[in-house]
Amino acid sequence: MECAAFVRIYTKIKKKRFNSTILVRKNCGESTNRNLTYLESPNYPNFYPEKIDEDDLITLNEDDEDYESNSREDIDLGQFEVDDDDEKEPRDDDLGDLACIFWVDKVSKEIQQIRIDFIDFELIGPSQNGDCFQEKFVVSGQNINNIPIICGYNSGQHYYIDVNALKGPLQFSILSTSSNPKRYKMLITQLSTNCNNNNNCLQSYDSISGVIQSFNYESSQLMRSQPQYMNNLNYAICIKKLPGFCSITYQIDQNDEFDLINNNEDEKIESSSCENDYIVLSNTRICNEGFTTSITDNNPGPIVINVRSDEEYTGRGFKINFNQNKC
Ligand SMILES: [Ca+2]
Numbered sequence: 490m491e492c493a494a495f496v497r498i499y500t501k502i503k504k505k506r507f508n509s510t511i512l513v514r515k516n517c518g519e520s521t522n523r524n525l526t527y528l529e530s531p532n533y534p535n536f537y538p539e540k541i542d543e544d545d546l547i548t549l550n551e552d553d554e555d556y557e558s559n560s561r562e563d564i565d566l567g568q569f570e571v572d573d574d575d576e577k578e579p580r581d582d583d584l585g586d587l588a589c590i591f592w593v594d595k596v597s598k599e600i601q602q603i604r605i606d607f608i609d610f611e612l613i614g615p616s617q618n619g620d621c622f623q624e625k626f627v628v629s630g631q632n633i634n635n636i637p638i639i640c641g642y643n644s645g646q647h648y649y650i651d652v653n654a655l656k657g658p659l660q661f662s663i664l665s666t667s668s669n670p671k672r673y674k675m676l677i678t679q680l681s682t683n684c685n686n687n688n689n690c691l692q693s694y695d696s697i698s699g700v701i702q703s704f705n706y707e708s709s710q711l712m713r714s715q716p717q718y719m720n721n722l723n724y725a726i727c728i729k730k731l732p733g734f735c736s737i738t739y740q741i742d743q744n745d746e747f748d749l750i751n752n753n754e755d756e757k758i759e760s761s762s763c764e765n766d767y768i769v770l771s772n773t774r775i776c777n778e779g780f781t782t783s784i785t786d787n788n789p790g791p792i793v794i795n796v797r798s799d800e801e802y803t804g805r806g807f808k809i810n811f812n813q814n815k816c
Pocket of ligand 1: 765803
């Protein structure tokens with residue numbers, strides 16, 4: 490699908506003027522090779538698991554060094570029920586009741602990007618230290634690129650994943666060691682054109698004004714997570730300059746907390762040099778409480794905002810309004 494077609498359909502979906510029931514819906518353990526697919530948790534919009542035997546659960550904590558490598562094997566293994574009408578069998582029968590894995594095959598080799606829209610997406614948030622340890626969303630198989638591991642509440646957020654060099658399937662894994670009821674729904678779009686005009690932008694915006702914010706910035710009604718960004722982020726947000734617009738101005742609403750942590754917990758000293766966690770606006774690292782007035786990026790060429798966090802200590806995050814300025 491081309492960008493323009495996607496924008497038309499997506500606008501209709503958001504305004505509920507599109508009969509989205511015609512879209513393919515896929516559940517855990519299934520794969521898709523369609524232009525537009527909803528990936529949903531079991532029995533969506535109901536929560537899952539409905540009931541689980543606590544004896545089947547293993548307890549992991551963030552200090553467990555083996556968690557990353559062993560998480561799939563350690564989860565109670567059993568097979569998800571798969572709709573008999575589905576055209577493909579699940580590829581892996583090692584999926585547990587709590588882990589959920591989807592595969593996306595490119596419609597054709599021309600597909601350049603896959604966009605994920607997190608329609609309804611809340612996992613348990615990161616630990617106090619900033620690690621996603623009980624639940625997390627992991628993308629693998631894409632071009633070499635930094636796709637962050639995220640958790641918490643991310644409804645309304647999106648990803649662009651570059652897949653032009655990808656031959657095999659792209660894999661989305663939602664890993665969980667918690668029996669806490671959960672649900673999620675993502676819209677997956679395969680794009681034959683590069684919609685953000687820049688390779689490797691995880692997020693991209695092409696509106697005159699809008700809001701960029703860190704993952705898990707907001708709180709949800711379900712309250713499965715507390716607002717807080719996560720460790721080990723390293724990604725780019727891009728804003729596409731519209732014709733006749735030459736610069737971008739950023740502002741922080743006074744009601745929106747800004748907190749990108751730069752201190753050593755042991756020394757309790759806040760560093761102003763932004764060496765730990767920061768966002769780059771107009772070639773300047775911004776951290777701690779952010780900025781008070783506004784920042785304007787007059788740079789020619791693409792507008793790229795880098796986001797970085799190190800391996801420990803996180804806070805609320807950032808929420809920044811942007812406006813494009815006419816030439
Ligand atoms: Ca940090």
